[in-house]
Amino acid sequence: MSPEIFDRLSLLSEPLRVRMLRLLEREELGVGELARVVQVSQPTVSRHLKQLHQGGFVVRRKAGTASLFRMHCDGLDPAARALWELVRGEVEQEARDSSSQFAEDLRRLSSVLAQRAVDSGALFRRLGSRWDGVRRELFGEAYVAPAVAAMLPDDLVIADLGCGTGATLPLLAPVAGRLIGLDREAAMLAVARQRTSGMDNVELIEGLLDDLPIPGRTVDVALCQLVLHHVADLPPVFREVARVLVEGGRFVIVDMVEHDRVDLQATMGHQHPGFSRETIAALAESTGLSLRRWQVLPPDPDAQGPGLFVAVLRPGA
Ligand SMILES: C[S@@+](CC[C@H](N)C(=O)[O-])C[C@H]1O[C@@H](n2cnc3c(N)ncnc32)[C@H](O)[C@@H]1O
Known part of the structure; x- marks a missing residue:
C-alpha cells in the first residue's frame, strides 16, 4: 500500500474538509465565499484549503487580487478519486436528510452564488478568459453574422452574384x-427558392456573371462569395459589376487566398488557385473599380479548405 493513501485518508477524515470538497466539486469559490457557506472563519478555511491543495485535491486560480479554488476533478489521482467517491457516496446519503449539515451547505451555497450573480462585474472578473467558452456553450456562433448584417442600412439593393443554393440570402x-440572387445553375436556384420562400424582397434570377440581366446603376452592394475562382475570364465579370453598381456602391468579394492545393482544380473545377491582393487590385483598376479593402480572414478551426480573404472594391479610382 502506498504511503500516500494514509495522507489522503487523513485529509478526508476531517468533516469540514469533506464539506469544503463537496462544495468545490460543484463550484469554484473564493475563501470568503467558502467561509460564508461553511460558517467558519476565513483563516480556518484557508488552513484547510492549503492542506487540500498540497494533497492535490484542489486547484487554485488567481483572479485579480483574489484566489479562487475548485476541486481538481480532471487531474485527481485515480486512487484519490476512488477514495473521494467512496466518502462522497456516504455524504450524499446523509445529505438526503434536509436538516443535515450537508443539506444546509448546499442551501447556503445557492444563496452565496445568488449574491455573486447580482455583481456581474465580479462574475466577469471570475470568468476571465473562460468567457469565450461559456458564450459559445450558451449561445453558439450563429447570431454573430445577423448582428453584423443588422448594422447595414435596411434599404440597400443587394445582388448575391453566383448565389448557389442561397445560403447567404x-x-x-x-x-x-x-x-437579388443570381446563378447560372437552375438546380442551385431551386434550392435557393425553397430556402427563401416567404421572403418577399428576394428575387432569384437565372443568369451569367459576364452578362448580368440587371439594369445599370441599380445595385448598392454586389457580392461574389466563393464564386470567382470558378470563372476563367474575370475582366468581363468585373466590368459588369462596375456597370450595375450605383455611384458609391460596393463590390464585396470573398474567396480563397493564393494556395497550392492543385487537387481542387481536378476535383472541384477551380479555374484559379486563389487570388493575391495584387491580382484583385489589377483587375479592379482595369475595369473602372478600385480596391479599398483587403482582409485575410482568420481560419475557421473546423475548415479544411484554403484560407479566405474579403475584398471591397468601389467604382472609380
Ligand atoms: C461554389 S458556389 C458558391 C455559392 C454561394 N455563393 C455560396 O457562398 O455558397 C459557386 C456558384 O457560382 C455559380 N457560377 C459559377 N460561374 C458562374 C457564372 N459564370 N455565372 C453565374 N453563376 C456562376 C455556380 O453555379 C455556383 O452556384
Whole structure:
C-alpha cells in the first residue's frame, strides 16, 4: 500500500474538509465565499484549503487580487478519486436528510452564488478568459453574422452574384430593401427558392456573371462569395459589376487566398488557385473599380479548405 493513501485518508477524515470538497466539486469559490457557506472563519478555511491543495485535491486560480479554488476533478489521482467517491457516496446519503449539515451547505451555497450573480462585474472578473467558452456553450456562433448584417442600412439593393443554393440570402433578406440572387445553375436556384420562400424582397434570377440581366446603376452592394475562382475570364465579370453598381456602391468579394492545393482544380473545377491582393487590385483598376479593402480572414478551426480573404472594391479610382 502506498504511503500516500494514509495522507489522503487523513485529509478526508476531517468533516469540514469533506464539506469544503463537496462544495468545490460543484463550484469554484473564493475563501470568503467558502467561509460564508461553511460558517467558519476565513483563516480556518484557508488552513484547510492549503492542506487540500498540497494533497492535490484542489486547484487554485488567481483572479485579480483574489484566489479562487475548485476541486481538481480532471487531474485527481485515480486512487484519490476512488477514495473521494467512496466518502462522497456516504455524504450524499446523509445529505438526503434536509436538516443535515450537508443539506444546509448546499442551501447556503445557492444563496452565496445568488449574491455573486447580482455583481456581474465580479462574475466577469471570475470568468476571465473562460468567457469565450461559456458564450459559445450558451449561445453558439450563429447570431454573430445577423448582428453584423443588422448594422447595414435596411434599404440597400443587394445582388448575391453566383448565389448557389442561397445560403447567404436568409442572412441578408431581413436587412435588404431588395435582394437579388443570381446563378447560372437552375438546380442551385431551386434550392435557393425553397430556402427563401416567404421572403418577399428576394428575387432569384437565372443568369451569367459576364452578362448580368440587371439594369445599370441599380445595385448598392454586389457580392461574389466563393464564386470567382470558378470563372476563367474575370475582366468581363468585373466590368459588369462596375456597370450595375450605383455611384458609391460596393463590390464585396470573398474567396480563397493564393494556395497550392492543385487537387481542387481536378476535383472541384477551380479555374484559379486563389487570388493575391495584387491580382484583385489589377483587375479592379482595369475595369473602372478600385480596391479599398483587403482582409485575410482568420481560419475557421473546423475548415479544411484554403484560407479566405474579403475584398471591397468601389467604382472609380
Ligand atoms: C461554389 S458556389 C458558391 C455559392 C454561394 N455563393 C455560396 O457562398 O455558397 C459557386 C456558384 O457560382 C455559380 N457560377 C459559377 N460561374 C458562374 C457564372 N459564370 N455565372 C453565374 N453563376 C456562376 C455556380 O453555379 C455556383 O452556384
